[in-house]
Amino acid sequence: MPRTRAALLALTTLLAVLAGEAQAFASFDEVRREFRPSDTRVLDRNGELLQRVRTDPQVRHGQWIALAEVSPALRTAMVLSEDKRFYAHSGVDWRAISAAAWGNAWNTRTRGASTITMQLAGLLDDDLRRGSGGRNLTQKLGQTVAAQQLERNWRKDQILEAYLNSVPFRGEIVGIDALSRTLFGKAPHGLDAREAAVAAALVRAPNAKPALVAQRACEVLRAMEAGTKVDCEALDMFASAALQRKAFEASEGIAPHLARRALTPTLSQREREQDGIRTTLRAPLQRFAxxxxxxxxxxxxxxxxxxxxxxxxxxxxxxxxxxxxxxxxxxxxxxxxxxxxxxxxxxxxxxxxxxxxxxxxxxxxxxxxxxxxxxxxxxxxxxxxxxxxxxxxxxxxxxxxxxxxxxxxxxxxxxxxxxxxxxxxxxxxxxxxxxxxxxxxxxxxxxxxxxxxxxxxxxxxxxxxxxxxxxxxxxxxxxxxxxxxxxxxxxxxxxxxxxxxxxxxxxxxxxxxxxxxxxxxxxxxxxxxxxxxxxxxxxxxxxxxxxxxxxxxxxxxxxxxxxxxxxxxxxxxxxxxxxxxxxxxxHRNEASRTPAPPPGLVRSRVRFGDELEAARDEWFIAGTEQPLFAIPGAAAESAPRITAPSDGTIIALDPDIPPRHQRVRFEAEGRGLQWRIDGKLFARGSSAQWLPWPGRHVVELVDARGQVLDQVKLEVRGAGVVANAKR
CATH class of the missing domain: 3.40.710.10 (DD-peptidase/beta-lactamase superfamily)
Structure with missing residues (x-):
């Protein structure tokens, strides 16, 4: 029976190889270049990150992470969990296939014979992508062929790097950067052995209940730390807490409003999704501001x-x-x-x-x-x-x-x-x-x-x-x-x-x-x-x-x-x-000089009548300069009279200004003057301010003996003030 299975396997593999000769994968550099994070990075003029904004609501990708920036613990955990002979085989682990029963070897419920390279082939090629019912025989054979092609054209470190950036972990989370930041609140280079074990367990069972994930993580951690006692109960609590965490915010940074402006429909998708959108801002200035x-x-x-x-x-x-x-x-x-x-x-x-x-x-x-x-x-x-x-x-x-x-x-x-x-x-x-x-x-x-x-x-x-x-x-x-x-x-x-x-x-x-x-x-x-x-x-x-x-x-x-x-x-x-x-x-290290005057300006000495202001040099548009500025037409002393407001004035109260802040200024010419409103004395002097009250009023100017010197009538329209308003 084993010989029959081996012969059938060899035959089907040969047919698949012959049938798939024309198939070709993109290079590693092309795959990395075409990678699109679900977040758009808004950068300052020098490429420094200002704001990260999620723009893909379907899948949560982070940034592409180089293998050197992934913690050694995570690399070890992933290989031990998914493909122990990853560095020994050429894409297909024939040893694992021959050791397993035919049903187990191709059963979609286990990856005992599915190598990291084969999984990556299924992630890169839509035709080989696993459906809800698993892969059919044709897809599995194609996956085997594709894995060998990848191994011929890519290095092992490139395969592992692409895999870690493309593999689904849980729900919408795809790739190690999104996983690390969402569940653990840190970059992939900082993952420890316990976190790495949970991450590796999620690849095998992405949407499993926390207890099953913790059980699988405990097995991975035992393999990583052979001979060391592992506290699986503590790992269970840790995994349950991590799977509930959502530390990777939809948007974070120091320029959220500018980022929204930068993410306009007028920008092409290509301009948005490379290293980021480069703005004119200065990050140090933005932080200080x-x-x-x-x-x-x-x-x-x-x-x-x-x-x-x-x-x-x-x-x-x-x-x-x-x-x-x-x-x-x-x-x-x-x-x-x-x-x-x-x-x-x-x-x-x-x-x-x-x-x-x-x-x-x-x-x-x-x-x-x-x-x-x-x-x-x-x-x-x-x-x-x-x-x-x-x-x-x-x-x-x-x-x-x-x-x-x-x-x-x-x-x-x-x-x-x-x-x-x-x-x-x-x-x-x-x-x-x-x-x-x-x-x-x-x-x-x-x-x-x-x-x-x-x-x-x-x-x-x-x-x-x-x-x-x-x-x-x-x-x-x-x-x-x-x-x-x-x-x-x-x-x-x-x-x-x-x-x-x-x-x-x-x-x-x-x-x-x-x-x-x-x-x-x-x-x-x-x-x-x-x-x-x-x-x-x-x-x-x-x-x-x-x-x-x-x-x-x-x-x-x-x-x-x-x-x-x-x-x-x-x-x-x-x-x-x-x-x-x-x-x-x-301007801490930068001068700001006085601007030079444009043509057509002259600087001239001016004086002010009645010493209203001190004499000075002043700028003028050529042709408008003059040496003296004084109050025009100073009136000679005349009989006392009200100069403002005029008779018959209508005053409209502004509803947007508190009534107690609205004043009508009364002005008069003469000396020893007093003011009466509706027969009641309320102020002395040549000027006064009155809190306007809705209605018709008579304003009188009187002398010290109470003799009326002048009067005007006015009307106030609009809302009034409360009776006890301060004057």
Whole structure:
């Protein structure tokens, strides 16, 4: 009987060899090159891993692991378990086949005669792949032939390496890298003997119950450690725990939001699945940015702020060097990308507004603007802008108004420029607004529109580049950059007068000019040249710090993804400290020089009437310079009268601003004056602030004897305040 079986086996094998002469496997290098992990690696510009993202939901592959990077214990366990004579045979273990009964030799429930090489052949060739009912006779014969072909063309170490990277272990897990990271939370080179035994046991019984896996692992471990007592009970507990572990997260790294942007359908499958997607980011900068943002937000605990985002751009190329979309574990909305989310920018639009006014020769950096109560008539009533500190500075220069971030002068500037024209300017620098300028009205000067952090930071990069707008990109040059946005400016096209851009940058770098609001020892000051602007939206929902140096533009946003207001977070305590640390990190070994003025600028000495500001040298667009700036038309002393508000004024309360923060400023000319509202005395002096109350009111100006000198009637529309509201 044994001779008959041997003869039949030899005959069928010979026929299979003759029939399979034309069959050829790919080379080892081709198989390794075509290997596709189920995760896509997103890399920085130098090839360092930033983020790993799972992109194949069907099978869990890790990276291809070289045999030298697999622990010796695992290699030993796999050979002892699956193919003891692996290094002795030429693909088929004839000795094992001849020693086994015919049924056992080809029974799919055992691999007693199925070598590692034969198994690999079945994994590489779809025609030889094992089905749910096992392999048929033709497949088994083909597998035998294919194994011998592999042995003729591949080295043993290549066969074992390919096998370890291709063999299914359990469920969706295929390959030793996915197994090691999922069940043991480590790389394959770190597996010990116990872990290796469990891994080898899973090849024999991929979906078996933990008890059966542990039993098989105990047998493997005994073979590995011959003569040593093995604690199978402890191994059973270990195997049960390991089989329940899922340590290999679907995504992990330091740039999850940028990774999602990089994994766009426009990238070809080939570009995605080689060593990874190469981005323009710098991994050390990305790590520093993330940890700095998280540390600062932890310091703000107790002020109802949990989210933040930041982006760093290279001025010359537009490359994104850092992209942190959220505060990660600190946020309840970590999936929201704060770099792209639309938020109100507050005062950070002011530099673009003043640049436009200067370019249109409506203003110069030395022009005087009135920082006093402004009551601007609109279709819905009066618009009454307020400064951040609820105080007014009187007449100030444009330099002071912008650097100190005064609101009323900005609104007066927008009245000159017009909301529609300013909206066109914002679109030119790549900030597409959802509505036209008239929709936002004069509040557009204070950031009532919504923009993204990326778009706003790139708009500041336009100022850094002398008014030329360009697209940003986050993929290295081997992948074609994204096409220009149809809603923004074209790449490297002029959007702002370079002379105006220079003047605005000079103002935003002037520590003395910002001292009225921020003080001389501000976090905004750096030891190298930089220009920066902060901004806060209504009710402290958003806080920004955007600025640039000679080479970089950095934008930081702090707030809550939910839109909830922060508590007592100012321009210098919110985003600005993060901005300052990032700039310091970027320039720790790199200088930032003062930019050279473009042609068409002159520097001239100016004085201010009534010594409103100290004399200084100032930059002007050629033809707009003048030596003296004074308050025009100082009125002669006249009879006492109310100068604001005018008679018949209708005041519309803003529902987005707490009523107690809305004040109407009364102003009058004369001395020894008192104010009465509806017959009740409430203030003394030439000016006063009144908490508006819905209804019709009579405002009277009276002298010390109570004689009425002037009066106006006004109406307040909108929701009122509670009766005990603080005045």
């Amino acid at each position: 993330l940890t700095t943002l998280q540390r600062h937000l932890r310091e703000l605990r107790g002020r109802n702020v949990e989210d933040g985002a930041l982006v760093v751009l290279d001025n010359a190329s537009g490359e994104v060097l850092a992209w942190v979309g959220s505060s990660g574990e600190l946020s309840r909305a970590a999936e929201v990308d704060g770099v792209l989310a639309q938020r109100q920018p507050g005062s950070t639009l002011k530099p673009l507004l003043y640049a436009q006014a200067i370019a249109e020769r409506r203003l110069t950096a030395a022009s005087l603007l009135d920082d006093s109560s402004a009551q601007i008539s609109t279709a819905s009533g009066l618009y009454i802008p307020q400064n951040y500190d609820r105080q007014f500075k009187g007449h100030v220069s444009v330099r002071t108004a912008l650097a100190a971030s005064l609101n009323v002068p900005a609104v007066r500037t927008l009245v000159m420029v017009s909301p529609a024209s300013f909206a066109r300017q914002l679109r030119a620098v790549g900030l597409p607004l959802a509505q036209n300028g008239d929709y936002y009205g004069y509040s557009l000067a204070l950031g009532s529109a919504e923009v993204s952090l990326l778009g706003l930071t790139n708009a500041y990069r336009t100022l850094a580049n002398g008014g030329r707008v360009g697209e940003t990109r986050f993929l290295m040059a081997r992948v074609p950059p994204s096409p220009p946005s149809p809603r923004g400016g074209r790449s490297d096209s002029p959007a702002i007068d370079p002379r105006a851009a220079f003047i605005v940058g000079d103002i935003l770098s002037d520590a003395n000019a910002r001292a009225r609001t921020f003080g001389l020892d501000s976090v905004l000051g750096t030891r190298f040249w930089s220009a920066v602007k902060t901004g806060t939206s209504k009710d402290m929902r958003d806080n920004w710090a955007i600025g640039w140096s000679e080479r970089y533009t950095v934008g930081v946003w702090v707030g809550n993804a939910s839109g909830a207001p922060m508590w007592d977070v100012s321009g210098t305590s919110g985003a600005a400290p993060v901005w300052a640390e990032l700039m310091g990190f970027l």
